[in-house]
């Protein structure tokens with residue numbers, strides 16, 4: 001073997017081992033990107049419990065507002081009924097017949113019944129309001145605890161995201177450094193594969209087949225691969241092939 005052939009072989013072997021290393025880094029970067037992409041969803045899930053607790057609070061507050069409104073309306077109705085009773089009582093002395101007198105009395109009685117029923121409802125509203133206000137206090141305490149938990153998870157996940165971004169930058173830097181040592185034409189070919197979705201751009205040739213697509217090369221190319229004597233491309237998927245023993 002003369003010096004020139006030896007150098008060519010070294011160069012090829014070096015290119016292939018660099019491409020393999022780049023491909024490994026590519027896989028690692030893709031794994032890290034997957035973790036990074038999952039973070040917003042994880043934060044969203046953690047927020048869900050807090051969101052439900054807040055929703056529960058606002059729905060209880062809405063119910064409390066509704067009951068307070070009803071209570072004010074009931075109070076207004078009672079004072080209206082009381083006015084009507086006063087009116088009818090003042091008429092009692094003016095009526096001419098016993099029938100009219102009895103009619104006024106039964107109207108007054110009916111109004112008094114309405115007042116009693118109304119006041120009963122007011123009492124039950126007030127009881128409901130007491131229970132709801134106590135419940136609301138508990139709900140707010142729980143929501144505060146949920147909020148604290150969520151903020152902690154969020155902080156932790158954001159920190160994780162920063163660390164992942166740093167790791168991705170570091171691995172990408174290593175990949176760029178490797179590519180700076182490889183023939184630009186090979187880098188271009190590699191990039192084309194990655195862009196086409198073939199992130200595993202460098203694969204083993206094993207059991208007489210490309211381990212990505214099971215395509216086969218020629219016996220001559222098998223020899224080249226075995227010797228590490230040339231860049232062999234899969235005829236079917238165009239990935240770089242190395243001898244996989």
Ligand SMILES: [Zn+2]
Pocket residue numbers: 210211212213214215234235236237238239
């Ligand atoms: Zn293939």
